[in-house]
Amino acid sequence: xxxVSQHPSWVICKSGTSVKIECRxxxxxxxxxxxxxxxxxxxxxxxxxxxxxxxxxxxQGVEKDKFLINHASLTLSTLTVxxxxxxxxxxxxxxxxxxxxxxxxxxxxxxxxVT
Amino acid sequence: xxxxDQPTEMTATEGAIVQIxxxxxxxxxxxxxxxxxxxxxAPTFLSYNVLDGLEEKGRFSSFLSRSKGYSYLLLKExxxxxxxxxxxxxxxxxxxxxxxxxxxxxxxx
Numbered sequence: 001x002x003x004v005s006q007h008p009s010w011v012i013c014k015s016g017t018s019v020k021i022e023c024r025x026x027x028x029x030x031x032x033x034x035x036x037x038x039x040x041x042x043x044x045x046x047x048x049x050x051x052x053x054x055x056x057x058x059x060q061g062v063e064k065d066k067f068l069i070n071h072a073s074l075t076l077s078t079l080t081v082x083x084x085x086x087x088x089x090x091x092x093x094x095x096x097x098x099x100x101x102x103x104x105x106x107x108x109x110x111x112x113x114v115t
Numbered sequence: 116x117x118x119x120d121q122p123t124e125m126t127a128t129e130g131a132i133v134q135i136x137x138x139x140x141x142x143x144x145x146x147x148x149x150x151x152x153x154x155x156x157a158p159t160f161l162s163y164n165v166l167d168g169l170e171e172k173g174r175f176s177s178f179l180s181r182s183k184g185y186s187y188l189l190l191k192e193x194x195x196x197x198x199x200x201x202x203x204x205x206x207x208x209x210x211x212x213x214x215x216x217x218x219x220x221x222x223x224x
Contacts, residue, residue: 104148
């Protein structure tokens with residue numbers, strides 16, 4: 001149980017374009033979904049927390065107009081990187097939990113390369 | 116501020132035992148998690164402790180002392196596939212997960 005999927009697993013896009021990443025909880029309803037970014041050899045960095053049907057809460061320094069998060073249902077959240085630039089190239093990972101005190105289960109991650 | 120400390124890197128030998136420590140200072144405590152992350156992959160859940168004591172799960176065990184703000188992850192009978200980063204994370208009073216920087220474990224034959 002507690003399986004989270006992410007799509008796509010990797011994407012290459014041109015500078016200035018937008019990329020959408022989907023995160024789904026496959027066998028449970030997620031009260032909250034989280035979006036992380038991880039640069040090579042660095043620790044996870046939380047970008048935003050989202051609850052179904054409400055606006056995402058962004059961490060300090062994360063531009064909400066650049067990283068659009070839509071949490072449409074209890075099993076689906078999407079992250080759209082708008083007007084991507086090479087510095088946005090990173091490993092984007094989503095996670096979900098069933099309750100506030102339960103573990104976060106991670107999707108496999110999406111490797112974004114902006115050329 | 117909130118802080119989680121764990122060693123940056125450890126080396127151990129295949130078949131041996133290794134203990135990865137984690138100390139924390141957070142605003143409140145609602146549990147401590149250990150995750151394993153192989154290079155280039157997302158983290159996977161290993162253990163959750165909310166009460167003091169030792170939780171054993173196969174070759175992996177996790178210990179918690181809330182009064183000392185301390186936890187460790189114990190890995191027995193090390194295998195080469197255990198080479199990974201091990202992340203300690205604490206759920207604070209707002210149910211926000213505070214992450215440590217991770218301990219890179221290198222297993223040598």
